[in-house]
Amino acid sequence: MKLTKTFAAVGALASAAALLTACGSGTVGQTGSGDSAKPAGSKKLALIPGVQAEPFYISLQCGAQAEAKKLGYELTTQAPQKFDAAMQTQLVNALGSNPPAALLIAPTDDTAMLAPIQQVKARGAKIVEVDTSLKDTSVAASSVSSDNASGGKLAAQTMAKLANGKSGSVLVLDTIAGTSTTAARAKGFEDELKNTPNLKSIGVQFTQNEPDQAASKVTAALSSTPDLIGIFATNLNTGEGAATGLRNAGKVGAVNLIGFDASPSEVEGLKNGQYQALIAQDPASIGTQGVQQAVAAIEGKPVTRTLTAELHSITKADMDANSQYFYKQSC
Secondary structure, X not given: OOOOOOOOOOOOOOOHHHHXXXXXXXXXXXXXXXXXXXXXXXXXXXXXXXXXXXXXXXXXXXXXXXXXXXXXXXXXXXXXXXXXXXXXXXXXXXXXXXXXXXXXXXXXXXXXXXXXXXXXXXXXXXXEEEOOOOOOOOOOOEEEEEOHHHHHHHHHHXXXXXXXXXXXXXXXXXXXXXXXXXXXXXXHHHHHHOOOXXXXXXXXXXXXXXXXXXXXXXXXXXXXXXXXXXXXEOOHHHHHHHHHHHHHHOOEOOEEEEEEOOOHHHHHHHHOOOOOEEEEOOHHHHHHHHHHHHHHHHOOOOOOOEEEEOOEEEOHHHOHHHHHHOOOOOO
């Protein structure tokens, strides 16, 4: 999911224990067993996704929790209320001097999260990045994510097919600067779009991961760019905001909207014509592979530094055949 590098100060969160969750609850980051993490070398794994209650991260957690149980480990999950580095830092710091054997984390900022994650590593925990990653590649034992640049490329190729030779302009909506995944998606899209002469990008605009800001960006683009033919939204919130902007302007279907991910709301939007295509990830696979790499690191077995999960372009015409890639709201 992806976010300027300056974050506003946030108030104190409820205790970390109040944020623990079991996957079966369907809400990432809410109350679970409350057990504290044991020192490195134990059977305790901790997962800190990018934000709570989001289908992508719920699906990732489901895959991770199932694999942890299979391998004889216990996984607890804590998630910030927003995709925010300050909030996520508090959760990482809450691991304290008694860290888990491994921390699986989706850094909400590729630079700001470096120091707190390093502190957990210094206390003996193995670090595995899931979904997003730090700029500093020396911290994590393994990083598991979608090939986000390829996802952006796939979105541009899909946009070209939807345009069917018609000329026009395309807007890219990103989330927050400093988010590794969405930045790669936007760049992959922009680079690939250059291979389609009839389509030209009007640039990347940031939404701060807020749907209302995405809607405002779309409204402004429709006003300033009469030949706007397509919008690529790099994550769920930007996609939902873009759909709102198009709906308010009476442009649903007239401007091709491609979203990233396949949450229940996005799938419904694809079904009813608000989206013309979705680029779906496989978050459960990311969670599964993340746990596999964490356990390998803990047990001194070979670890693969970088792993990727597949991406899939889904349109209304083939959505039933690709339903296995739709994200979950509960495990």
